[in-house]
Amino acid sequence: MSSEIKDLSLSPSGEHKIEWVRKNCPLLRSLEEEFSAAKPFAGVRVALSIHLEAKTAYLCKVLAAGGAEMFITGSNPLSTQDDVAAALVSSGLNVFAWYDSTPEEYERHISMVLENDCNIIIDDGGDLVTTLHSKFPEKIKYVIGGCEETTTGIIRLIAMANKGTLQFPMVLVNNADCKHLFDNRYGTGQSVFDGINRTTNLIVAGKVVVVAGYGWCGKGVAMRAKGLGAQVVVTEIDPIKAIEAVMDGFDVMPMKEAAKVGDFFITVTGCAGVIDEEDFKQMKNGAILCNAGHFDVEIDMKRLREIALSKAEQRKNIMGYQMSEDVWIYVLAEGRLVNLAAGDGHPAEIMDMSFAIQALSAKYLVEHKGRLTEKLISVPKEVDLEVAKRKLSFLGKQLDHLTDAQVEYLNSSAI
Numbered sequence: 237m238s239s240e241i242k243d244l245s246l247s248p249s250g251e252h253k254i255e256w257v258r259k260n261c262p263l264l265r266s267l268e269e270e271f272s273a274a275k276p277f278a279g280v281r282v283a284l285s286i287h288l289e290a291k292t293a294y295l296c297k298v299l300a301a302g303g304a305e306m307f308i309t310g311s312n313p314l315s316t317q318d319d320v321a322a323a324l325v326s327s328g329l330n331v332f333a334w335y336d337s338t339p340e341e342y343e344r345h346i347s348m349v350l351e352n353d354c355n356i357i358i359d360d361g362g363d364l365v366t367t368l369h370s371k372f373p374e375k376i377k378y379v380i381g382g383c384e385e386t387t388t389g390i391i392r393l394i395a396m397a398n399k400g401t402l403q404f405p406m407v408l409v410n411n412a413d414c415k416h417l418f419d420n421r422y423g424t425g426q427s428v429f430d431g432i433n434r435t436t437n438l439i440v441a442g443k444v445v446v447v448a449g450y451g452w453c454g455k456g457v458a459m460r461a462k463g464l465g466a467q468v469v470v471t472e473i474d475p476i477k478a479i480e481a482v483m484d485g486f487d488v489m490p491m492k493e494a495a496k497v498g499d500f501f502i503t504v505t506g507c508a509g510v511i512d513e514e515d516f517k518q519m520k521n522g523a524i525l526c527n528a529g530h531f532d533v534e535i536d537m538k539r540l541r542e543i544a545l546s547k548a549e550q551r552k553n554i555m556g557y558q559m560s561e562d563v564w565i566y567v568l569a570e571g572r573l574v575n576l577a578a579g580d581g582h583p584a585e586i587m588d589m590s591f592a593i594q595a596l597s598a599k600y601l602v603e604h605k606g607r608l609t610e611k612l613i614s615v616p617k618e619v620d621l622e623v624a625k626r627k628l629s630f631l632g633k634q635l636d637h638l639t640d641a642q643v644e645y646l647n648s649s650a651i
C-alpha cells in the first residue's frame with residue numbers, strides 16, 4: 237500500500253463525514269451490499285480522479301467492497317479534503333492528494349495513480365485519461381475502459397475520439413439521464429449557492445445574478461437564484477438555450493451588457509474567457525464573481541491579476557481586486573468551482589445517483605472486457621433505468637403501469 241496525503245491523524249473527522257454520506261446514500265449502500273457478496277471487481281485495479289470529498293470517498297469504499305484495489309486522487313487542487321483523504325488511507329485505500337496542491341504536486345499525484353497498471357479509469361474532467369495517453373502510453377495495455385463524470389471531460393474525450401487518439405472505451409456517465417438531469421441541474425443549483433452563501437455571508441434577494449451558460453448546470457443555478465429572490469440575467473451563445481431562458485422568465489443579454497448590471501456573476505459554460513478584461517472594467521463596485529464550470533478558465537484570472545491596481549484577501553476564499561480608486565471586485569475561490577473549492581459539493585442524495593451510475597458502469601466495463609468495439613459508450617439504458625427505479629423506491633414513490641389494453645392501444649398504429 238502506498239499513499240501521499242497531508243496528515244493521517246485527520247482520519248476520524250473524515251470517517252465521520254463519510255459515515256454521514258453513507259447514511260444518506262441508500263442506492264450506494266444497496267450496491268455496497270451486493271458488491272460485497274459478488275465481488276465484481278476482484279483482481280481489478282481502479283484509478284480514480286474525482287473531487288476528493290466524502291461522497292467520492294464513499295464511492296471508493298463501495299468499489300473496494302466489490303474487490304477493487306483503489307488508486308485515488310482529486311480532480312481539482314482546491315476540492316480535496318485532507319481529513320477525507322486520511323480516512324480512506326486508514327481504510328487501506330491508496331490515496332495521492334492534498335488540499336491546495338501546486339500544479340506540480342497535482343500532476344505528480346495523477347502520475348502516482350497511473351503508475352499502478354490500472355484496469356478501470358474513473359475520471360472527472362479528463363486529467364487521468366489525457367495524462368495516461370501522453371505520459372504513460374505503455375500502461376494503456378492494462379486498461380479495460382473508463383468512465384467520465386462531467387461535461388468538460390466528455391468534450392475532451394470527443395475531441396480525442398475524433399482525432400483517433402482515444403485508445404480504450406470510455407462510458408459517458410454525464411450523459412446518462414440519472415446523472416445530468418439531477419446532478420448538473422439540482423446538484424449544481426443548490427451547491428453553488430451553498431458555496432456562495434457560506435463564503436460571502438451576503439444576501440442574494442434583490443440583487444442581480446448573472447448566470448453565464450444556460451445548460452443543465454446553468455438552469456439549476458438560475459432556478460435557485462430566482463428562488464432566493466434575485467433578478468436573474470442569463471448570457472448564452474446558443475439561441476435555443478437563450479429562448480428557454482427567456483421563457484423561464486429570465487433576462488438575456490451579452491456579457492458585455494450584463495457586466496454593467498450584475499451584483500453576482502456565476503460562469504458555468506465549460507468555455508474559456510467568458511468574463512474578460514473589458515467586462516472586469518465595466519463592473520460595479522462590490523461585484524462578486526465566481527465560477528462553477530469545471531476548469532478555472534471561465535473568468536480570465538490571469539488578466540485580472542495583471543490589470544488589478546492592488547489585491548487584498550477579504551475573507552477565506554474571497555480575494556478583492558482593485559479596478560480603480562473606488563471600484564473593487566471580488567472573486568470567490570480563485571475562480572475555481574465555487575461549490576467544491578468553497579463548499580462541500582453536491583448534496584449526498586444527488587451524488588448517490590451519479591455515483592451509482594459510475595459504479596454500475598464500471599461493473600459493465602469489467603463484465604464486457606474485450607468485447608466493446610466503440611470508444612465512446614453511452615451508459616446502457618438498463619443501468620439508467622435501474623438507478624431511477626431504485627431511487628424512486630428509496631424516495632417512497634411508486635410508478636404507474638400500462639394496462640394490457642393501453643399497450644394494445646399504443647401499438648395499434650404499427651403497420
Ligand SMILES: NC(=O)c1ccc[n+]([C@@H]2O[C@H](COP(=O)([O-])OP(=O)(O)OC[C@H]3O[C@@H](n4cnc5c(N)ncnc54)[C@H](O)[C@@H]3O)[C@@H](O)[C@H]2O)c1
Nearest residue numbers: 386387388449451452453472473474505506507528529530
Ligand atoms: N460545479 C459542478 O459541480 C459541476 C457539475 C456538473 C458539471 N460541471 C461543469 O459545468 C460546465 C457546464 O456543464 P453543463 O452540463 O451545464 O454543460 P451544458 O453543455 O449543458 O451547458 C453549457 C452551456 O454554456 C453555453 N455556453 C458555452 N460557451 C458560452 C459562452 N462563452 N458564453 C455563454 N454561454 C456559453 C452553451 O451554449 C451551453 O448552453 C462544464 O464545465 C461541466 O463540466 C460542474
